[in-house]
Amino acid sequence: MFEKKEAMSIEESEEYGRKTDARNAALENVEVHEDDEVTLVDQIPPPLSEEQIKKRVGEGNYTNVHKNDGLNSVNS
Template sequence: MFEKNERMSIEESEDYGRLTDARNAALENVEVQEEVVVTPVDQIPPPLSEEEIKRRVGEGNYTNVHRNDGLNSVNS
């Protein structure tokens, strides 16, 4: 719309503000209906056993989670 070093006049600035407000107001009133996916009960897998969890995450990770001896580092 404008070059990098150009400046808007007061009228142009007000027009730009009105256009921005109108666009934002139009977007605020948009409702997006989410698609609901229903999984049949017979297709829900059974809960994992403790042994299966250990196998998937590794025994060391499993043990560390269950020890509760301090906070884990966020950046590790």
């Protein structure tokens, strides 16, 4: 009923792998540019002050996090 298939030889397997890699590289269309801009450290904003954090998260949330007197809800 079913035909027995023979396994590839090592050489055939290596050739198949090279062809697959070449096809994948062609499809990926990868380009590397040497002159791409890199994020410089001076472009990273400074850390937030305690007052800025309170404004963003709310006074109550800020206070509850710093109390550490129990488990808080993740969604609060």
